[in-house]
Amino acid sequence: MENLRVEEAIEQLLMYTKAVQEAETVSLLSANGRILAEDMKAERDNPPFDRAPVDGYACKAEDLAGALPEKQVTLKVIREVDAGEYFDGTVQHGEAVRIMTGAAIPAGCNCCVRQENTDYGEDTVQIYKSMEQWEDYCFQGEDFKKGTVLLKKGTKLSFIEIGILASMGVAEVPVIRRARVAVLTTGDEVMKPGEELKLGKIYDCNQSLLAARLMDFGAELTRIDKIPDNPQDMAEAVREAAEVSDLIITTGAVSVGKKDIMHEVVRILGAQRIFWRLEMKPGMPTLFSVYEGTPMLSLSGNPFGAAVSVDLLIRPMIQKLTQDDTLRPVxxxxxxxxxxxxxxxxxxxxxxxxxxxxxxxxxxxxxxxxxxxxxxxxxxxxxxxxxxxxxxxxxxxxxxx
The missing domain is CATH 2.40.340.10 (MoeA, C-terminal, domain IV)
Structure with a gap:
């Protein structure tokens, strides 16, 4: 196929791109930006106990009936409970427990009084405000209940989801394996950044541009290399890359000049040639082939052509590989x-x-x-x-x- 419209080309690219099915388990922080491989279900309530949302005093609302600044209610303080501590006793009428935000509320209490509405007493406390039952009171499981599916398979994890997983007690997360992509550039005229530039040479910007954008897309780069303008060398590089890659990207050598070797590379490999040339500028001389099940997209060597193609053509392929819906074009x-x-x-x-x-x-x-x-x-x-x-x-x- 030749001279395809962009929509037709993308259709062909996706037809030969297979979604990654393999999952792997990574640490919680390493899961940021990854795609969940399975539903994540809560194994316990959160919070795992009735919890104080304020610094103050836990007590019975019935004991505070009619409390006003000019008509205080006095309660006996029987214990102080800080966050992380637990009091297994039961609070009776006329009693209160000094409590800190996040601490477990003892049995017998049905409200928490903010310390601003008290005299901050230690042995006894004067309370200046009446309360309703369960006012300023967080119930066990208020955030989520045991058995609830909190995050669905296919969710892309951001800092919020990482926080949710942490609150579930999850330390390792099952995620879809990253898309593995090789970037091979050709052109005897290009040199690596950092090398002393020789007469007649230019620096290779396509390799770095493509690699950086692929990393933006969450891909794992299996090989980044510059190959000489020799069909046999490039064919061997493609063979090696195909063993460990889901996708191979090449730049340069796709037109009809003497050094445009990618057509010969496809022939040497016995790869299936899917299309060549697109109705688009830049990036018209684009060649797409499949070698032993691995798609290979060969782009123009023009830098702006590579910059356009990576979002227009490669991005949908990575989206399908990774099942990352946030990569859908906008x-x-x-x-x-x-x-x-x-x-x-x-x-x-x-x-x-x-x-x-x-x-x-x-x-x-x-x-x-x-x-x-x-x-x-x-x-x-x-x-x-x-x-x-x-x-x-x-x-x-x-x-x-």
Whole structure:
């Protein structure tokens, strides 16, 4: 298949992408950002006892009838209970227990009086306010009851869910294994950042760009490597990567030049070629193949093309692999604040900045080989084929990054 529309390409990509089924158990803090592999059910009530929500005195509401600032009620203080302590006695009429927030309320009490409404007494306490039964009183299981499913399988864990799991007493969490992705770049003209740049060479930005974005998506990088412009070398790298990866991403060497080796690599591997070329700019010379069940998406070597493709094409694949619904693309209709004069021969994606209501296109170079002008951009504008230009005030289709 050649010259597919973006929607058709994504359909093919997802058809050959299989959701990760394997689960693993990780420590509580390591589970942040991961996807639950099973329902999480409470094994006990929380709180596990009736609990004081205030600093003050636990007592019987009946003993406080008619209490006012000018008509105090005096109770005998029989014990102090701090948070973490437990008093197994029973409070009788005319008695009170000095209590701190979070402490277990002793038997016989049905309210807690805030210390601000008392004289802070130690042996006896004068109380200036009447109370209703169960006022300022937290019941056992008020947060959740034993047997309640608190978090469903497929939930993405954030700091809130981590806190809930901690309150359940969970120290290790069953989560879906991360998507394993290899990033292989090719091009004898590129060098690794940190190396002394030689004449005729450029630094490889695609590798770092793709790796960083894949980590944003929660992927585990199985291999990050630059391979020489040699079909046999790249084929061997793909073979090795396929043994440990759910997805292989390559950049460069997908067009029709002398050094565009990926077509030959597919032939050497005996991989199934699914499509080549898309009706989109940048990223038109995209090649998709499957090697022994492992999908391999080969992207253009243009930096902006790689930046567009990672969100437009790779993101849905990672979403399916990880079952992470937060990775689903988010699109909005926004109002353009400035003009963009270039005509659109095919569907085009333009870097831009949005505040959620309006969208602005940077007035700088928009070449596919230029990445620097994407700094600060948080979206792409999708322009449809045949459009002769865009103008301020028009509605634009925006893909949030």
């Amino acid at each position: 699109r909005k209709k926004c109002t353009l604040t400035n003009d963009f004069g270039k005509s659109v021969g095919g569907r085009r994606y333009v870097r831009a900045v949005t505040d959620g209501e309006t969208v602005t296109i940077p007035t700088k170079i928009h070449s596919n080989g230029i990445l620097s002008t994407m700094a600060g951009c948080n979206c792409l504008i999708e322009m449809q084929k045949g459009k002769t230009g865009s103008h301020a005030g028009e509605e634009a289709e925006v893909l949030l990054l």
